Structures are given as C-alpha cells and as structure tokens.
Amino acid sequence: MNDFAHLLDRLAYEPRRNAKLRLLQDFFAGTPDPERGWALAAMTGGLTFREAKPALIRALVEERVDPVLFALSHNYVGDLAETTALIWPGGTEEKALPSAGEEAPGLGHNNPPPSVPTLAEVVETLATTPKRDLPRHLSRWLDALDETGRWALLKLVTGNLRVGVSARLAKTAVGALGGHEADAVEEVWHGLKAPYAALFAWVEGRAERPESLNPAPFRPPMLSHPVEEFEDLDKLEPEAFSAEWKWDGIRVQLAGGRDRQGRQVRKVYSRTGEDITEAFPDLAEAITFEGALDGELLILRKGRVQSFNVLQQRLNRKAVTAKLLDEFPAHVRAYDVMAAEGEDLRGLPFAERRPRLEALVRRLDHARIDLSPLVPFATWDEVAAARADPASAGAGEDADAIEGVMLKRLNSPYLPGRPKGPWWKWKREPYVVDAVMMYAQRGHGKRSSFYSDYTFGCWREGAGGEELVPVGKAYHGFTDAELQKLDRYVRNHTTKRFGPVREVAFGRETGLVLEIAFEGVQRSTRHKSGVAMRFPRVSRIRWDKPAAEADRVEVLERILARGEREIAPGATMEASE
C-alpha cells in the first residue's frame, strides 16, 4: 500500500504526460501481483466497496488527538484526509513523543507494531467487511502506514481518490511493459477482472493473450486529424474520399454478442471504452445484433437532432428515470461498422464497410438507430460549400447540430487510434468575439512560470452603468512568443492578487482585447453572465483595439438563442416554432 501511495503522490504532482507514463511503467514493472493489479483497478475505476464517511474518520482521529489541536490543524490544512494522515499518532515515522498522554489506549508499547497492509488486503477487506468492523480495520491500517500511505488510504476509502491519470494512460503503461499499444490492452480489457494477473502475464510474455470473455467487447475507435485550412486539401484527391456530416454529439459504440448460454449481451461504450450501458437502457434495447456500430449519440425529438445543450442534460445523470428517458430520448446516428454477424469487418476498406453498415441498420429497423447520410460531392469546393451551409446541402433542419464535415478515405481499413491520412475532420468556422482580459493565472508544466490562463469578459449594462462581466477562460491559441508578451502584459498591469490569480487593469479606457474563437455557447449558472463558451481559445491578440470596443454579452446570448431552437420536451413541432 505504501508503494502505491507513493506512486499516487508522485503522479499528483507531475503535470507531464510522458513523465506520468514513466512513473506508471516503473511502478508496474517493479511491483508484484496482485498488488499492481489492484493498483491498476484503482486507477481505472474498477474498485467497488463500501465507502467510509468523513464522520467516521473524524471520530477515529478525535479518539487519539486533542480535538482543539485537530480543529486548528484541519483549519490550516483544509482537507480532512490529509489532516488526518499528517496528525495520526504512531505510524512508522513516529518519534518518541513526549505527548504520550494523547495516544489512544491500546497503542501502548506492549503491542507489536502492526504490519503494513497491502493494497490487496485493503481492497479485499473493504469489499467483505461488515460496517461495524470498518473503524477497527481502518485504525489498524492507519497505525501501520506512513503519512503518504495514510493519505492514500483515506482518499481511497472515502471515495475521493483522484489519481490525475486517465484509465487510458494506465493501460498504455501496462501495454508498454511488453511493447503493446494501449489499444491492444483495450481489446482484451473487458474480458478481464481485477487484479488482472492474466493481463500482466501476457504483456510480460509469460502467457498467451487472454481470451476475451466478453462477447460484446469494446473496440478502440478510429480517430481523425483536423483540416486546418482549405489548402490542406490540395494534397488530397477528392475522388478517393467519401464525405459525411460531423455531428455535434458524443461518440459511442454499440456492441452486441451472445454469451455461452446464447443470451444476447448489449453494451454501450463511450469513446474511451467506458461501459455506459446502464445510463442508456433505451439504446441498449436496440442492440439486437452481434457486432459493433460506431456512431454519434444524439437526442432526437420529432426526428430532429437537438443541440448539444439538450444532450448534456441527459449525460452525467446518476439516476435514469422514466421521465429522463421520455424527455431526452437517446439516438445513435451510425457511421461505421466494426463487426457484424460475428465477423470482424475492420480489415475491409470503408467502401466495403459502408454497404455492410447500411444493410445492418436497415435490418435493425429501429427508431433509435439510423444512418448518418453521405454528403455527395465532386470537388473540394463543393465540400466547402456544404460545410459552410449544411442546411442547403441536405442537412435541412438539423444543420445547427452539425459541426463540420468528415472526410474518409474510401480504401482505408478501420484503424484504431489516430492514423494520419485516412480520416479528416473539417470543422465549421468557429464563432469569434472580442473580449477584455480581466484575470490571469499561472499555467502548469512548462508554462508554470507564465501567466497563461486568462479570464475574459464582455460588456453589459450593469446596475452602475456599463460593466465587464466574465464570460469564459482560455489558455491556448497563442504562440510561445505571444505568451511571453501576454505574461509581461499581465505582470505590468496587475491591480490585485488573489493567491495564484491576478486581476489586471480593465475598463472603458484601459484593458487588453483578446479575440476569442469558440464552438458554441451554453447556459451557465456558474458564470455571472449566464453563458459559457465551448472550447474557447485566443485566436488573436488585439493590441490595437480599445477595450470599450469589445463585444457585448448580447452577442453571446444571440448565439445561445440560435442553439436553443430545439423542440421543447413533449411539445409538438408546430408549438415550438
């Protein structure tokens, strides 16, 4: 447990992906089974057990430490788990304390030192132990662990373990032990169970590749590269490509198969392989095939695609109620097929997969699954025209839910990952507004010495006249040279400091205008302005523009209004228009 805790500790401080990867690899290579397997489970969200309540932790520590001193400490540190970890008497690093009177009875010197628990012991005990025994186990472990170990244990048992590592990165590190790509690990992942002994045996070359026991496994998706400007297309021959709409939804995978008893297995996966079937019973119900479809999750009402705003109200809901299913009906617009009728189709070129996809969707004949239509074209100019005005190019009423076009090479197989060349995404032109820099914060990693995160605002009529109100935050879009200038600007125009944040001078007469590009606007209860941008970035620095001429919040509200022309739940088409 201590080793795992120290890994978490290092990861929590390490901002660089490659360095995290190195730390993970180092840990997996040097830690035996099943300890490393449970660690992998902890990092990929694969642990389930009864969580301990903060009140329980507090009670344990107050049995051992003067409550006044604990309260002062908690106040200072600001985190219950960390305060407890730091203040816990005993522990392996304890010196001979003069404050013996504060120690709990039973911690006397006659008892042998408790043995340091393994992560395996912790996880297995938590999974099986009755609630009333939890305090006893916890205090025994806390006595045996060092400070970092106690911290990690408390974060783990209270369900607050934030690792700073994605499941994908952990899998990448495991794969790298045997020179495998993360995708190879993904392929076998859903057949495996913690603590993953078979997985480690395989990547270390000690055993065969584990048979996937999952009849409906996740298949890592194929990703695209962006078309930055029209000239990028000059190198590509239009006749070698197919075009389709890029939908503004969430990429999902529908997988079906039959288990050994011949029962249908239905799975909905997110694009990273997360099993989200339980959140989408309405989609799962449609998975009556043996195979895998790649498509976009959308909300359709009366046959019309709703805005991303609406989709968001369906996502991330813990409870899937009948009302939610009714008001936010999920739909998949399919654009590729990886397997059908038990056959892996990923080796086929797109031109052959597409008819298989069309046949499958037709055969399914399900209201929740339809086909993403192709966009016919002969030249790149025609694609550009469709991209600029999807409504006139066949998308009709759904045009607002389109964020660009996808170009797919006809002869390309389905390649997991992001191969350069076969798939291109060409997004619509972003929206832009001119906003005024209001606050700046230091960045991370390589940028940690620079003020690189900017909060910017637009004008509105306030109680006391014209005022700037924050509308968003951006931290990229500029070059390193521009960053140096912005950083200097922030330092030279600071008016207030709030911890790591600086307020810069802004007003009618003073302030720096940033041109912000973004993909859309959502309602926000968090921002004072009531709106939040999607993917905002600095597209230009307007050193020349007076702050008084920056845009008004109403510009954003108009964009928001456009996106909200969706059909209200339960309303008829006529009523909504």
Add this chain to the structure above:
Amino acid sequence: MGDARPISRPMSQSASDLLTLTREGLYCPLGRFHVDPTRPVERALITHGHADHARAGHGQVLATPETLRIMAVRYGEDFCATRQEARLGERMRIGDVTVFFAPAGHVLGSAQIAIERAGQRIVVSGDYKRAADPTCLPFEVVPCDVFITEATFGLPVFRHPDTRGEVRKLLDSVALFPERAHIVGAYALGKAQRVMALLREEGWDRPIHLHGAMEKLTELYKREGVPLGETPKVVAADRKTLHGAIVLCPPSSIQDLWSRKFPDPVTAFASGWMRVRARARQKGVELPLVISDHSDWPDLCRTILDTNAEEVWVTHGQEDALVHWCGTRGIRAKPLHLLGYGDDGEAEPDPGQDLGQDPGQDPRMEEASA
C-alpha cells in the same frame, strides 16, 4: 552553562524587567539591548543570520563569529558600527544582566541567547531545530524560567520526516529522469548548504550546480570548514546542457524564466511547508522535499518540556496551538506577536534577486521559506 539553575530570586523581579516587547522587537531594559530587532537600534544581539533576524544598520552587534561573518557577506563589512564576537557558553555582563549564547541547531552560527539576573533566566531561542544537521552545531538545552520559542511549524500536522528519505526521493527522481534537470529551491543561507551536505552523505558525488545568489554564502560555509564538494555556478548559456544535473536556486527562482531554460526541468523545493500538499501545489512544485531547519511539532513540545520552563512565550508562526498545548500541560504560555518576522517562518528576501521583478508572488508564499 550546564550549571544548576539558580534557586532564589527577589520576588520583586518579573520576567518583563528582563525582556519586553517594543516597536523594534524584544528589548532588555536592564541591559539596554535588543534581540533580533527589526529596525536599526543602538545595540543588537543577533541569534542567526537570516534576513528577518539579522538586519543591517545597528550601532553595535553582538553575535557568534559565524553570524557576524554571514552578515558581512550579505550586507558588506560596514553592516554595523562595531561588532563583538560571542563565544558559545561564555558569560558576558551587559548592563545589569548576564548574557550567554548557546547553539540553536538552525543554521551555521545560529544561537539561543540566555539572559540572567538575580537567579532568573530567560532564553530567546531564535529559530531552532533538534534534527541532525551536518552543517551546524546541534541544539543545546538551556534550562530556564521563561522560554521564548518560535512556532513556525506549531501544529501537530507538522512532523518532519527523516531527511535521508527526502534526499533519496530527489536521487530516485534523477535516476528515473536522467535527461531532465532537477531544480531544487532552497534558502540561500542554511537550507541550501544542508541539502548539499545531505546529498554528499547519500553518495551524490557529481557537481551540485548553484544559482548565482547562493555562491557567496556557500563559499563562506566552505571556508568555515563544511565540506560541500564541487559546486560550480550555473553559466546562463550552459543551462540547456545540464541534463540530469541537480541545480540549487533560491525558492523564488524555481518558477522563474531562469529555471525554464534547463532541459525539461523537474521543480523541487526543500521546505517544511512541503508537508502540506496544497502549499506545494500553490508553488507549482513537482517534487516536494520535506526538509526543514525549524523544529517540528513533537520537537517544539519536547524542547519546552526539556527546558523545564514555567512560562513559555510563543513567537512567529502558529502560536495558538502551542499555547493551547502548554495549557494542557499546566505550563503558562502566551503568544508574543512580534512584527516584522515572517508570519510563516523566516521571511528571507533573496539577496541578489531583484524582488521588484516579481512582486506578484503571493506574499505568504514568498515568506513560506522554512
């Protein structure tokens, strides 16, 4: 000074006759001198060379020979009108009181100052630690009636780990990332040299590269007989070639452009504050090293008991918790709100650093220097 404690004293004399608080800091009316005054005074007794305790511009300064030399290096030879060396343990008559210095274990030359009159003894500990430090003499317990303690780490969450483990963390990171430079923020006086000595103890025999601001004091330590090995000054143009190097710089430089020119730098910081994660994060530290020149909580408590003091005055730091703890032990205690010392410890501006360059650093964090 290991003599038995005097037993009798006139009932009329109280501790405040020996020591009181003035605008300039602690003042002894019977001896007509200040201890670690924060403004220029006639006569100053200085516990150690950190900038918040040792300031320039006093008339007469009494301090250990090492502290006097440190002050001369930092402020120039004319840092005061006249200076007088205090030899450890040697009793000196000043006005109506007797004074002696005893080692405090904080940094090279650091001392506690004992003030006696008519059988009563007050000890001003200055900053002190009980942990081993290869660069200075260990703390000596001086029994006393009133003990004035610092409380930089005066909360029970502060228990400094074994320094060896912390240095190993640094060396393990160098082994794991041999292509990256490791930039270690450390205070120019004391902490930097202690980290160097600890690295040598752990077998690091390659050069330890120094920021310019550390050079003079490190040379002074070497002259005082502390072996620190090869410590070249970083040449700006060579920074990008220092793969796998360990580089020491003042804390304010770890986030500077200066440190960004090293190959993919790992940012480390050697400080007792690194015990608290939020503190480390605020500073953008990637490799926190919990190495402190102050006493941690158990050592603060232990030292109070060791001195047998009836009364404890608690200065700069987390006074409340220590005062409360004294109460639970039946020891009279009060906070002494000294102005001018770092709220969080040694407020030590880095000499040689242009402080005007980055006024925006959270001031609390600038001071969080222990």
